[in-house]
Amino acid sequence: MSSISGIEPVPSKPLGTAAQLSVALPVLAVLLASAIFAAFVALSGQNPATVFGLIVQGGFGSSFAWQDTLSRAAPLVLVGLAVAIPAQAGLVIIGGEGALVLGGLAGAVVTLPFAGVHALPMQLLMLLAGALIGGLWFGLAGVLRQYRGVNETISSLLLSYIGIAVFHHLTEGMLRDPASLDKPSTHPIDPSYMLPTLPGVGVHAGLAVSLLLAIAAHVVLRYTRWGFALRVVGGSARVARMIGLAVNRWILGASVVAGGMAGIAGAIEVAAVQGTANSSLIVGYGYSGILVAFLARHQPLAIVAVALLIGGMQASASLLQRRLGLPDATMLVFQGLIFVCVLVADAIAQQLRETTRR
Amino acid sequence: MSVPQVELKNMTKRFGANLALNNVSLLIRSGTVHALLGENGAGKSTLVKCLVGFYHPDEGHIQVDGREHRLNSPRDADALGIGMVYQHFTLVPSMTVAQNLVVSGARLPAYINWQSELRRLAQVTRKLPFHVPLDVRVSQLSAGEKQKAEIVKQLYLGRKLLILDEPTSVLTPAEADEVLGHVRSLTRAGELSAILISHKFHEVRRFADDVTVLRRGASVRTGPVADLTDDALAEAMIGEPVSKMVQHAPKSPPKSDIILSVRDLCVNGDNGLPAVKDLSLEVRAAEVVGIAGVSGNGQLEFVEAMMGQRDRSGTMTVSGSPFNGTRREIARLGVYGLPQEPLKNACIDRMSLAENLALRNFDRVPLCRGIAMNYGALAEQAERLVAQFRVKAPGLNASMSALSGGNVQRAVLARELTQDVRLLVASNPTFGLDFVACEETYRRIVEARNRGTAVLLISEDLDELLGLVDRVLVMSAGRIVYEVSADGADKRVIGKYMAGMKAA
Ligand SMILES: Nc1ncnc2c1ncn2[C@@H]1O[C@H](COP(=O)(O)OP(=O)(O)OP(=O)(O)O)[C@@H](O)[C@H]1O
Numbered sequence A: 001m002s003s004i005s006g007i008e009p010v011p012s013k014p015l016g017t018a019a020q021l022s023v024a025l026p027v028l029a030v031l032l033a034s035a036i037f038a039a040f041v042a043l044s045g046q047n048p049a050t051v052f053g054l055i056v057q058g059g060f061g062s063s064f065a066w067q068d069t070l071s072r073a074a075p076l077v078l079v080g081l082a083v084a085i086p087a088q089a090g091l092v093i094i095g096g097e098g099a100l101v102l103g104g105l106a107g108a109v110v111t112l113p114f115a116g117v118h119a120l121p122m123q124l125l126m127l128l129a130g131a132l133i134g135g136l137w138f139g140l141a142g143v144l145r146q147y148r149g150v151n152e153t154i155s156s157l158l159l160s161y162i163g164i165a166v167f168h169h170l171t172e173g174m175l176r177d178p179a180s181l182d183k184p185s186t187h188p189i190d191p192s193y194m195l196p197t198l199p200g201v202g203v204h205a206g207l208a209v210s211l212l213l214a215i216a217a218h219v220v221l222r223y224t225r226w227g228f229a230l231r232v233v234g235g236s237a238r239v240a241r242m243i244g245l246a247v248n249r250w251i252l253g254a255s256v257v258a259g260g261m262a263g264i265a266g267a268i269e270v271a272a273v274q275g276t277a278n279s280s281l282i283v284g285y286g287y288s289g290i291l292v293a294f295l296a297r298h299q300p301l302a303i304v305a306v307a308l309l310i311g312g313m314q315a316s317a318s319l320l321q322r323r324l325g326l327p328d329a330t331m332l333v334f335q336g337l338i339f340v341c342v343l344v345a346d347a348i349a350q351q352l353r354e355t356t357r358r
Numbered sequence B: 001m002s003v004p005q006v007e008l009k010n011m012t013k014r015f016g017a018n019l020a021l022n023n024v025s026l027l028i029r030s031g032t033v034h035a036l037l038g039e040n041g042a043g044k045s046t047l048v049k050c051l052v053g054f055y056h057p058d059e060g061h062i063q064v065d066g067r068e069h070r071l072n073s074p075r076d077a078d079a080l081g082i083g084m085v086y087q088h089f090t091l092v093p094s095m096t097v098a099q100n101l102v103v104s105g106a107r108l109p110a111y112i113n114w115q116s117e118l119r120r121l122a123q124v125t126r127k128l129p130f131h132v133p134l135d136v137r138v139s140q141l142s143a144g145e146k147q148k149a150e151i152v153k154q155l156y157l158g159r160k161l162l163i164l165d166e167p168t169s170v171l172t173p174a175e176a177d178e179v180l181g182h183v184r185s186l187t188r189a190g191e192l193s194a195i196l197i198s199h200k201f202h203e204v205r206r207f208a209d210d211v212t213v214l215r216r217g218a219s220v221r222t223g224p225v226a227d228l229t230d231d232a233l234a235e236a237m238i239g240e241p242v243s244k245m246v247q248h249a250p251k252s253p254p255k256s257d258i259i260l261s262v263r264d265l266c267v268n269g270d271n272g273l274p275a276v277k278d279l280s281l282e283v284r285a286a287e288v289v290g291i292a293g294v295s296g297n298g299q300l301e302f303v304e305a306m307m308g309q310r311d312r313s314g315t316m317t318v319s320g321s322p323f324n325g326t327r328r329e330i331a332r333l334g335v336y337g338l339p340q341e342p343l344k345n346a347c348i349d350r351m352s353l354a355e356n357l358a359l360r361n362f363d364r365v366p367l368c369r370g371i372a373m374n375y376g377a378l379a380e381q382a383e384r385l386v387a388q389f390r391v392k393a394p395g396l397n398a399s400m401s402a403l404s405g406g407n408v409q410r411a412v413l414a415r416e417l418t419q420d421v422r423l424l425v426a427s428n429p430t431f432g433l434d435f436v437a438c439e440e441t442y443r444r445i446v447e448a449r450n451r452g453t454a455v456l457l458i459s460e461d462l463d464e465l466l467g468l469v470d471r472v473l474v475m476s477a478g479r480i481v482y483e484v485s486a487d488g489a490d491k492r493v494i495g496k497y498m499a500g501m502k503a504a
């Protein structure tokens, strides 16, 4: 008697139109943001076509550009996951920057006592230390939410500021290498411990780590009972409790794993690029990660694609500056525009969903 | 202002391939109550949602006093004085009743003169035959109080056509009489017309003038209630003569082993005050114990505490083992439940019907091996349950909110009753079910009981309760105040205890 006509395979995909919307809207948002950005560029006296040409060239136009883009995409993927994973459980955590810098700091100091050991265990140790500290940092936001009723979005943002302050405090104080004169840094890590370059790509191995983690996140969220349980918890804590899921633990677990991702991003920056923890680590990757995750609709694989796009944009900034004398902040303006447009598109999508239902 | 005559003409509404309304016409005579009857999923809610501008019909239109109108949004309906009390609650929980009522006006002034608004409000509520506390937060009201507040809201907004979608499913029979009686007297006085959706024939008979029966989206019968017998209505609903309902399977005597034992249970309500006080009870294998009581006397908190959704003190054991609601305990001891308001309390709206049907066993073979989900097996299970419990849905991937109210209930029944149930906690399991599904649910509960399941049945409907249980406990102000075996039960005595009186 059931009126089910065709039975499709499960994981809950939204209705046809909604699925199309969820792809079309971010694309539209980026196009709209580009249009506004073009106007902005024109107002500051530049030819938009030239600017867009340079963005493509600076981000994707040469193998050198690709290397720059890819090495930026590596941390962006991870901080994007740091937003997307808790989003499955219904959390909006935006404090990736703090977990990233603290994770980087942990990675920078953890190998200092060991000299002349095999590189691989040391490299793993750095990533692990970053993950632990980052996880701890997000875990705090999770604890505050579940046991004290503090909104996790706000607490994670504030914790991020605290994390950055702690980072400055330590790198300029206790953990400072006295030899770092003009730029307070920790003692440099043993050069042999630095992450190797991927053969043939010319990009550090951190890229491979972040890609593997993105794939792992995709598989876990979509094809395992953990992903299912996390969606239940995110859908309704009340129902999750009824069916016996330990909601607090799931929320904490998701926060810790997410913080771990951001922490690994920091550790990779240190172990592959900087070689030491200093203020060069604080360049806003954590905040770009929010944009990446939202634009990718919190889908791990889409995060990889979006991270490439945003990484490419960031990589092209220096070319824009050199050729056209446009300030560094120009790219931030573009990013900000995209973010605003995505949020607006989301609001519109909400409305459309309501009207298509009618 | 006189009460308009509202007419729906040739309404058709499709959801994808699903024809939810098929050329339905309906006339609500000025100053009458018009009842809508129909099976779960027949299209009743869809029809009235078109009338309040929430859905847009694909064809057809609405006439008010002979003039054609198109309703593009609830705002347009508001302008015509059409308002609806939904199957689910719509008040803002964190605001008081008074605040809710005042801000519910479609056109709020920039500045709210609270004093004059509150005065106007007091005038509306003074005329009511029942009491609704105005300065209490909605989150602290019982289901019955919330429902009354919803109705007060519509009256306050000055509706001329009031639509009630299964308004009494969360009310006790006495409350239902109060509320519907009031609506009836307002229509008699020519201040209002009303549409009443209900699954209860006796309500339709007592409070409606006309009735229309929908079947699979089509209007199959319409006319004055007095001209139609219950059997004729039932036949119109299901499309075939009603075979005399089979009586429940004969009950085997309860066994001696105790399944559920609760000792000195204390639970706090949302407001932080004790809602359940030192409650102790036992349920044996193959026994149905009913908890009677007026809603808001701690039943909700009691059930939530038992299901592990709320902190509690005291002990609860199932088959001798302590029970704290972990997943392992649930599976091992077989504790399942049918909560009230299933869409909110037992389903996850943003997951599909199939996934919702799997909430109990998604982490067990065959749905899951190791940690890997098997979505093929999940779909198969859903298909089987949907067929077995006759859940009508647009598809297995439909979100739960696309199911009709009664079908949500059926889906939850299907999920909970097909587990290895040793203890079943059911709160008002037949709310919103049509009479066929009601009988079916009763039968399934009795079957489970006869297989040895201990059942705790919480209901505000004494007749339903006494028809099913072996023993009745009366709950009042958070305590069990009276106990009697079903054979010796006297409805009047129970009623007195429910009302909080200590009979001498
Ligand atoms: N938003 C929606 N999307 C798709 N299908 C829907 C939607 N809303 C309702 N339907 C379908 O339309 C049909 C009629 O549903 P409706 O809610 O009107 O039933 P009803 O008569 O109110 O039933 P009940 O007594 O169970 O409340 C059902 O088959 C339902 O699945």
Ligand SMILES: [Mg+2]
Residues within 6 Å of the ligand: B044, B045, B046, B087, B165, B404, B405, B406
């Ligand atoms: Mg309905």
